[in-house]
Amino acid sequence: xxxxxxxxxxxxxxxxxxxxxxxxxxxxxxxxxxxxxxxxxxxxxxxxxxxxxxxxxxxxxxxxxxxxxxxxxxxxxxxxxxxxxxxxxxxxxxxxxxxxxxxxxxxxxxxxx
Amino acid sequence: xxxxxxxxxxxxxxxxxxxxxxxxxxxxxxxxxxxxxxxxxxxxxxxxxxxxxxxxxxxxxxxxxxxxxxxxxxxxxxxxxxxxxxxxxxxxxxxxxxxxxxxxxxxxxxxxxxx
Numbered sequence: 001x002x003x004x005x006x007x008x009x010x011x012x013x014x015x016x017x018x019x020x021x022x023x024x025x026x027x028x029x030x031x032x033x034x035x036x037x038x039x040x041x042x043x044x045x046x047x048x049x050x051x052x053x054x055x056x057x058x059x060x061x062x063x064x065x066x067x068x069x070x071x072x073x074x075x076x077x078x079x080x081x082x083x084x085x086x087x088x089x090x091x092x093x094x095x096x097x098x099x100x101x102x103x104x105x106x107x108x109x110x111x112x113x
Numbered sequence: 114x115x116x117x118x119x120x121x122x123x124x125x126x127x128x129x130x131x132x133x134x135x136x137x138x139x140x141x142x143x144x145x146x147x148x149x150x151x152x153x154x155x156x157x158x159x160x161x162x163x164x165x166x167x168x169x170x171x172x173x174x175x176x177x178x179x180x181x182x183x184x185x186x187x188x189x190x191x192x193x194x195x196x197x198x199x200x201x202x203x204x205x206x207x208x209x210x211x212x213x214x215x216x217x218x219x220x221x222x223x224x225x226x227x228x
Contacts, residue, residue, distance in 0.1 A: 032215050043117070043203055043219030044156075089155060093215035100146075100171075101215055105155040 002027045004090050006104035013080055013111050021075040021107045023064075023090035031092040033057075033066055033073040034101065038087040047075075047088070080111045116140045117220040119204050125226045132191045134223045136204030144207040145187040146217065147171075147179060149200045156203065162187055194227045201225075 007022040025031065032051045036044040048057035053068035062077045073090060090104040117138045126132055136145065147159040158171030160179040168179060176198060178190045191198055201224050205217040 034215060041221070043205075043221045044217075045219065046216050049216070091215075100158065100161065101217060103148075103156040105153055 002031070002092060002094055002102045004092055004102055004104035006088075006090050006107050009087075009106075009108035011107060011109050013109070015082055015111055015113055016079045017111075019075070019077040019080045019084075019109065021088055021090075021109070023073045023075065023104060025071050025073065025090075025092050027071075027092055027094055027102075029095045030068070031094050033064070034091040034093070035062070035064055035073070035075050036089040036091060036103075038089065038106070040086070044089060080109070082111045082113060085109055085111045117204055117206055117218055119202075119220040119223045121223060122221065123224045125228065126194055127228050128195055130194050130227075132194050132225065134189045134202055134204075134225070136187045136189070136220060138185050138204075138206045138218075140206055140208075140218060141184075142206035142208045142218070143184060145181065146205040146207070147177075147187070147189045148203045148205060149173065150203060150222070151200050159189065159202075191225075194225075196227045199225060199227045 003026045005024050034049045035047040037047045038044045048059040050057040050066035056065045064073050064075045087106045087108045089106045091101045120135045146161040148156040150156050157173050162168050162181045165181050180188050201222050203222050204220040207217045
């Protein structure tokens with residue numbers, strides 16, 4: 001079945017450091033890919049998405065590129081801030097699967113001054 | 114006010130008790146979901162509903178039941194709670210009009226502890 005694998009956390013960075021959170025997936029066909037973010041005490045919210053190969057999703061300085069050849073959707077940000085501290089979830093939606101999402105296990109990011 | 118509201122936000126109960134978690138939404142979405150979040154396991158789908166007359170099991174539905182009382186309301190019940198149902202539960206909504214985007218809108222979560 002479909003699955004999403006994320007790098008384990010927590011990831012601890014200093015402010016203004018470069019961030020990469022790895023995400024790879026297994027799915028049939030061409031899924032849509034997502035990054036959701038969960039700030040402390042809140043529900044998840046969509047950060048960015050890509051619906052086809054080579055698409056780049058971007059939002060709030062974060063980017064991720066849909067790589068079909070490596071089945072990856074790595075999240076990057078050039079300069080993190082303390083306010084980026086949160087848990088980040090990679091997710092996929094299989095073609096024709098309605099809004100049903102398969103989530104990764106989440107990666108906690110801690111950004112320190 | 115939040116678009117997706119869950120009640121209660123926190124609940125402590127004992128083994129064997131019946132518990133209901135409620136979810137209501139003002140987004141006008143037709144699709145509603147219940148997820149469970151556990152440390153190291155991410156989010157897992159319990160049940161989902163595409164409209165009032167449509168209820169579907171997710172990957173971990175055993176021990177749970179749901180009711181879609183109206184388009185805006187979707188409740189999750191634990192008929193006889195057990196300790197391994199201790200978790201953070203999320204309700205989410207989505208719309209069929211954006212079926213190709215997969216975007217879900219989440220509530221703030223209901224933390225359930227079963228002693």
